[in-house]
Amino acid sequence: MTSIRRLILFNNFAFAAPSLDLTLRGFCTRTAALDFTQVQITRLPTVVIIGRPNVGKSALFNRLIRRREALVYNTPDDHVTRDIREGVAKLGDLRFRVLDSAGLEAEASSGSILHRTASMTAKVLARSHFALFLTDARAGVHPLDLEVGKWLRKHAPQIKPIVAMNKSESLFDANDSLATAANEMCRLGFGDPVAISAETGIGMPDLYMSLRPLLENYMLRVSNDIDEGDHENNHDEDDNLDVDKSKLPLQLAIVGRPNVGKSTLLNALLQEDRVLVGPEAGLTRDAIRTQFEFQGRTIYLVDTAGWLQRTKQEKGAASLSIMQSRRSLLRAHIIALVLDAEEIVNARRSMKHAEVVIARRAVEEGRGLVVIVNKMDLLRGKHKSLSYEKVMEVVPQEIQTIIPQVTGIPVVFISALEGRGRTTVLNQVIDTYEKWCSRLPTARLNRWLQKAIIPSSLFVMSRHSWKDQAAQPKVKYFTQVKARPPTFVAFVRGKTQLSDTDIRFLTKSLKEDFDLGGIPIRIMQRSVTRKDTSGTNKTSHSAGRVVAERIVSDKRSVLVE
Template identity: 40%
Template sequence: MTFTVAIVGRPNVGKSTLFNRLVGKRLALVDDQPGVTRDRREGDAYLFDCRFRIIDTAGLEEAFDGSLEARMRRQTERAVEESDLVIMVIDARVGVMPIDEHFAKYLRRGKTPIALMANKCEGKVGEEGLMEAYSLGLGEPIPFSAEHGLGSSDLYDVIKEHMTRAVEEKASSDVFEKSEPIKPAPAMAAKAAEAKAAEESDSEDDEYPEDEFEGFEDDGEGRGPLQLAIVGRPNVGKSTLINKLIDEDRLLTGPEAGITRDAIAIEWEYRGKPLKLVDTAGLRRRSKIEDKVEKLSASDTIRALKYAQVVALVLDADGVLEKQDLTIARTVIDEGRALVIVVNKWDTCKDKDAVMQRVKDRLQTSLPQVKGIPVVTISALKGHKLNKMLDTVFDIYDVWNIRLPTAGLNRWLAELIERHPPPAPGGRRIKLKYITQARTRPPTFAISCSLPEDLPASYTRFLENNLRETFDMPGVPLRMHMKKGDNPYAGKKKRN
């Protein structure tokens, strides 16, 4: 049983600061500007010996239309429904606001237990607000300072109490279910079995199986789940793509550009293979970024890209591989990540042949260092070819993890040198003696070379391209290092 705690409250009361303190990392963006958090973010939290799941939510707004604020409110309401405990946070320095009273009434109407926290209680400034918090009718408030961690023991007592109560209720419920099993009538049982068999048969024929996805563990090889970062310019459909994959309105979407701010990681599974999907904020040119929060979002996206294993660069079919797209692609390759080009909104594209030719031409001219980058066309809104995209992601992930035998590599090197020997700048012959794969992810090779400083970069690129073609490693960055071999006679005295 996973105990889940949701943090709610009006904007700018310190919810994200509290989230970061409980997870022990700076995952959520924090700024003095209200409304920084939009999507709900989940993380594994700990407080002394308590381990639980925590959800950071957007500020509760009194909006009930189709606006962005209303969509944020619905995400918060969903987090409250899914939680075992809700921590409502107020700003003790400001005191109780009318909107705090409004949402305290809303929370009281629900079934989820509530704990009231008066944040920013360090010093005497928050004492008056702490006393006002009693008027909300949510019990005794917890005096706390998310910035400094003051009041952690009081918060621990509250969480521990509710966690123990939830475990006891779960245990008694299981005992009751086991002691009084309900058996359906034979005819009903037969119909239920037929319905279940038909449902399983239908799910096997579905293009996108709707399995019940659970948490994931390490795959047994020490690598864990595949981390897939979804990146691209603003408003190309990144969040819509993830929502369609997991078949849930988990992330905020809409016509407004730049809705996503935090890099949100979602645990998922595709055909028995564990995944961690990371939705990121859209990346614009640095020269166009002036807002402080957008700068923080861009930094968070770059951080997510660096920690990913495969990166899906989502493009708009109406404007593929523009200058900013190529900048993002080069960053992915420079970081040694595997790259998949995903052309979204393909169903609205009028001249498909011309768009695909443009993609191939731009990749060939602007990214010649990595040949064979896979390109997949999809429609995130309609769910077209999403399974093909994920199959491509896992295929290139396998290439990114490839391990080549040393004997085969040295046979390849010997044959290649015989046909195309390295140049001899200044009349000095360069010897390539030995090659080995130093590591994977990305594939990295070391060649023992007599004069590595004199070997032209063009010959190194020739080696990389031939190695990629010979061993079938398209689309992933390769690293090739020339290492000068040790002189076996160095340091030995000359005999008379």
């Protein structure tokens, strides 16, 4: 009970402290046997948070990773978390992989969502090294807590969990309520509990002191695998500061309407049952982010909840899921839009309104787009009026008509349930990502420009007819200013600006000549004047500052510099 007494003494200071990091620093002053910050993430120990529903597991997960990633919502009649979420915990100088699991209910009926989530938790627990058994200090020992304890002994007898009493901030009073609750938690049979509050951060130093020896002992057991090679690799990475951006980790978001097979696709790409799947619509709530390797490339994969239009009737966890899906789209590099092949046949059209919104949002935000038509296995032997081959022919044409801003959008036809098309999807995603990161030399671009423009007294585009030759702008030169997505600047001599038609012509020519189909391209323009004989640059009024007008490129408003 020393930890409880120490926390009671610490309580008065905890509320007054400006930051708990300062408090944890005091616990880390002694010389550490191992610097966890220098260990590769894949070699860090794994700690899974388990417990009955609604005890604050996701809140503690967010506290440990120092970000609000997991959805947190008080739903006594429902359970928000359904999938296993993973992150890197930062507790003082400790680093470890932490997993947020769904609430456990031992008496859940077979085949139900709770029963399937318990099966997933059991598989993850078998691969984990340590466990945090979270309980509710205000409710005391709940019958479900005892059931979770029995479940732990059955499925993970090798793990002795650390019992953490969450929501302890309300038990600090003169009646020894905290000590009474701690004595009651000893009935679980896993030793003295640690009193914490995931919401306020109280008790994190005690949790640190409980985890530190366990994590250090684990790292000492595997210290033979941590050799000087890691440090040499780190030095090599520091020396190569100019890294090819196309080789950096790829952020891939799987989006689409509910029940089109997004989670099944994620499991197929990972080749393991990582997220919960089933016939129920809207099964996924959290945007699950996971990491894996494919052909030596690191890919961060995000499975989002079904994309719906947010309405006033949408409240609680459903509304939070919609907002989280939109944030995931903004953070991703490549968007994988999943369509349902059977719905395409039944509706006689490739994309519904919500899917068109997703695709156009991805293009407007400058993200690469890959369309994946799932459930192709359902079309075999059915729908003779619209055959399997006909769907593969019609869908790409219709998608190009619906989204004319980006030409050459790749479309992949798969069956995630059967595992067909995994390699094709990943190769197409990587190809689109490399185009998205491409950077073209200025000399090559200007050679291309000379082929597109025939010099004369006024520049005349060889593949483009001007309506008014006298008012034709003079393109001085062309250069790329950034990648991800490729962004170009056309330097135009004089005050006449390129029209929207001219911008579309240049965009189309770039995509055709440099194989940049399937990604958005942005073209800006800047007005410049001739240099005088003395070498002084007499630029126009708009050349040295941002021009207060907008031009359209790929149906997107871009501020001209």
